[in-house]
Amino acid sequence: MISALRYIAAKEKTQDTLVFYHAERVDSTNFGKYQFKSLGLDIEEIFSSFNIALDRINQYGKDGI
Numbered sequence: 866m867i868s869a870l871r872y873i874a875a876k877e878k879t880q881d882t883l884v885f886y887h888a889e890r891v892d893s894t895n896f897g898k899y900q901f902k903s904l905g906l907d908i909e910e911i912f913s914s915f916n917i918a919l920d921r922i923n924q925y926g927k928d929g930i
Contacts, residue, residue, distance in 0.1 A: 867908050880906060887911055 867885065874880040885904045892898040904910055 867911055871906060871908060885911060887914065 871880070871883065871885075874883040883906060885906065885908050886901045887904055887910050888899040888901055890898065891900045902910075
């Protein structure tokens, strides 16, 4: 989905107005505390966070949950 947004913006020639953000948890004890980091058009950091989430899902599955 994120990659598709980038390609659609390029096709429609609107990529100069497109900016991706990555939410980073500021306080691990407070679920609602996030800082948003502007990534411009670079979506690699977003994909890296998806990989971390997938690793955690796989780990929970191994633990029988």
